[in-house]
Amino acid sequence: MRSRSVLTGVLLGAGSVAGTLVFRRRLARRQERVDVYFGDGSMVSLAKPGEAEPLLRRARQILDLAG
Amino acid sequence: MDAAPALERLREISSQVRAAVIFERGGTVVGSTLDDEERAKQVAAEAEALLNDAEQRRRADGEAEFAQLDVALRDGSVFVVRDGERLIVATTAPEPTVGLVFYDLKSTLRELETKPKPTPRKRAPAKRKAPARATQAKKPDAKS
Numbered sequence: 001m002r003s004r005s006v007l008t009g010v011l012l013g014a015g016s017v018a019g020t021l022v023f024r025r026r027l028a029r030r031q032e033r034v035d036v037y038f039g040d041g042s043m044v045s046l047a048k049p050g051e052a053e054p055l056l057r058r059a060r061q062i063l064d065l066a067g
Numbered sequence: 068m069d070a071a072p073a074l075e076r077l078r079e080i081s082s083q084v085r086a087a088v089i090f091e092r093g094g095t096v097v098g099s100t101l102d103d104e105e106r107a108k109q110v111a112a113e114a115e116a117l118l119n120d121a122e123q124r125r126r127a128d129g130e131a132e133f134a135q136l137d138v139a140l141r142d143g144s145v146f147v148v149r150d151g152e153r154l155i156v157a158t159t160a161p162e163p164t165v166g167l168v169f170y171d172l173k174s175t176l177r178e179l180e181t182k183p184k185p186t187p188r189k190r191a192p193a194k195r196k197a198p199a200r201a202t203q204a205k206k207p208d209a210k211s
Contacts, residue, residue: 031139032138032139032140032141033138033139034121034136034137034138034139035136035137035138035139035165036121036124036125036133036136037133037134037135037136038125038131038132038133038134039131039132039133039134040130040131041131042125042131044124044125046124051124054120055117055120055121055138056138056140058113058116058117058120059117059138059140059145060140060142061113062110062113062114062117062145062156062158063140063142063143063145063158065106065109065110065113066085066086066088066101066106066110066158067085067086067101
């Protein structure tokens with residue numbers, strides 16, 4: 001009886017950890033960001049609000065115009 | 068090559084692309100999936116401004132030219148891809164398959180570069196020799 005409740009507890013704990021990970025991953029993916037790629041293969045990723053904001057604003061304008 | 072067939076093909080192969088405008092630096096619109104020409108011009112102008120902003124973000128030691136960018140927003144994504152002097156800006160739904168969209172946009176620009184093959188001139192059909200007719204001399208009817 002006791003081993004059953006331990007197993008249930010472990011399963012619940014593992015499930016909640018997995019759920020949190022999936023949620024955080026999805027949240028991170030939904031974050032607004034700008035990725036710029038250059039000819040030499042280098043890439044600059046801008047995600048901080050201060051540095052990305054002017055580009056995000058222009059992109060929003062493009063989305064609005066394009067419908 | 069005319070941009071319309073290339074854009075038509077882009078729409079066929081990429082279900083993720085909502086709208087696309089092909090343009091050159093300086094704002095010359097080469098082709099667009101948008102019905103409104105004025106809006107296509109505005110999109111091209113905004114994309115060029117976005118490109119200029121992005122180019123300023125390259126590393127201080129970086130000499131490399133801009134190749135492509137994507138901006139992920141909550142309402143969708145914006146892509147700008149460059150091939151030589153031509154650029155394409157496209158919008159998609161949120162969370163697109165980034166690599167696939169870049170590939171499709173690059174292919175569209177490259178398709179524009181390839182010159183259409185000259186259509187082969189129609190040759191007059193070769194005259195076939197008429198099969199030699201067996202000339203049968205009418206045999207005089209024995210009865211007549």
